Amino acid sequence: MEKLVVELIKSPIGYKYDQKATLKALGLRKLHDRVIKPKTPQILGMLEKVKHLVKVEEISEEE
Template sequence: MATIKVKLIKSPVGKPESQRKVVEALGFRKVNQVIEKNDTPQIRGMINKINFMVEIID
């Protein structure tokens, strides 16, 4: 299965609780952390919800 690398570029501090929970559910702990997830529709939906806080890396 294809994977996708995602980098957290903005802090979730001060954001709504639903967005903070998505950041936590994706596995982010620090700003500038890069995680690798399977490229599924569920993960894509989570990324789209916080698209202004993350960056997709090639």
């Protein structure tokens, strides 16, 4: 299954509450925090909402 590495590169200060809540749901709290998430439609939708605040890299996991 494909995985995504998501890094918070811009502060959410000054942005709407729902965008801050989306970052919190993704597990991103501080600048340069990185999390690994599965590539699902739900996660891709969340990333689309905050694409101006995060950097996304795709990695593949060999099983």
